[in-house]
Amino acid sequence: MTRRNKITSLKNFPLFFSPAIFLIVFFVAFPVLQTVYLSFFSPTDEFVGLDNYFDVLSQKEVLNIEGFPKWPPLGALIHNLIWILIHLPLTMFSGLILAVILKDVKGSSIVKSAVFLGMVTPLIVGGIILRFTFERGVGVVNAFFNVLGFEQLARTWTAYPETALFALIFGSAWLWTGFSMIIYSAGLATIPKEYYEAAKIDGTSPFRTFFRITFPLLKPMTITVVTMTILWELKIFDIVFVATRGGPGWASNVLAYQMWLLAFRDLNFNSAAAVATFLTFLTLFVTVGMIRYMVRR
């Protein structure tokens, strides 16, 4: 931030900031604090400390340790973590590979638009499309596994607890890959051509060039992609709502959906607030990491 930018004076502060402050205080900041407050109180408004958090984390919809190394349902929290473990590397690397490859492809804007279509699609529609794609008979995934001879996997994925969560994860990877592809494409455009020319003259192999030049120079983009993707994975809601409703038997439940169930089905605002606060704690943890990196830079 350069210091020469102080052209306007403090006396106009209200003019420029009051509309924004009004909206943010009343409809974002106050509700956030109110949610934190609710999470520490019982429905009868008695202070209960962390009891709501312990209650929520001991529900098997949220954390199902008994079932552990087996299939889902393992609880919403674990499902969110599985989501991150599969979806983050999958979308990050497919986006990166696509961005690198498409640099040298004729008609790459058409390919990019096709991949990016998923980012523009409303997630509620994305959920419908991925459910259709995994449907037995009409869906293309099952036809694919039939051709390969894996009849076990040729069924309506969203209807079975063993596969429902994975159908949603792979489907959401298809929807989100456009994000990392676009960010990495923009990053690649900032790398000077001379670097590659020099590498070529030195006879460096394409793989070595990628790992020694391209990937390190893309580090800021990688930080952005990782942060934004984890935030997206933690906030996942629409897809689950429309494709499986968290089922079958809680096998595809996630924290955001569990919060909605507690608040607007059970009308248990305090437990719902505890889930929301816990979820926000996770997202802030990720964001603070990014901010610290950017400040150091």
Place this chain on the structure above:
Amino acid sequence: MKIRKTTVIIHIIAWSAALIWIVPFLGVLMAAIRPFPEIIHGWWDFAEFNPSFSNFVEAWSHPSAPLAQGMLNSLLVAIPSTLIPMFVASLAGYGFARFSFPIRDYIFLSVVLIMALPQQMIAVPIFQIMTNLGLIDNFIGLILVHSAWGLAWIILFMRNYFLRLPIEIEEAAKVDGASDFKIFYKIVMPMALPALASVAVLQFMWVWNDFFLALILISSPDKYLATQRIPYMRGVYHVDWGVLSAASILVMVVPVIIYVLLQKYYIRGMIGWTVKG
């Protein structure tokens, strides 16, 4: 010869990726334009092919959740929810770019943190506030929340844009005696039109695509937004894929058209609000 081979492989990978990404959309499109019995063994089975628009007509004027009304409602919400935060956030973003006051960086930091919040974090209190204000099940309530929710990233995006504008023009106007607001309105905003276009495209799309806030704030079926109507198209005893697919396509057509027409602004907005932080 070696270079040619890699070029071929790269092209094959690229175009198969395009194919993989487009196939799920094709499936839903086929389900929408063909009678369901025809596609029961896969939509790629073209033994019989009788396309029609009957599913689109049915979704548009569905007995329990007509999409025509839903699309209109979505527009009524999305347009003000785009314009209000655009203007309010431009004012604040300009303030952040041009004022200097001691706590600025902390306020700015909190704006960034707001961007990380899940909507679930405001859901319960917003529901209670809107009930108390009599704005539950009312578009005004939803517009206010969308406006406030969009502010954080628009402030950040506009502030970054304003920082790169040449300050000399503003200084000259100041010397001529123009007020701060006049400078903002007459000089800065016209220069910011490309950034405002990016903001409009992204914010409109997010509001149009939003489901959660509408779900908790809008409860009477005639006021349902477009995205809210999709889950109600599923049919009672079995999934009615024909109508459901047609409705899905109609709802996604709006953001897709905007993307195709205004791609440049969309991509710039997308990159601006993430990469440059």
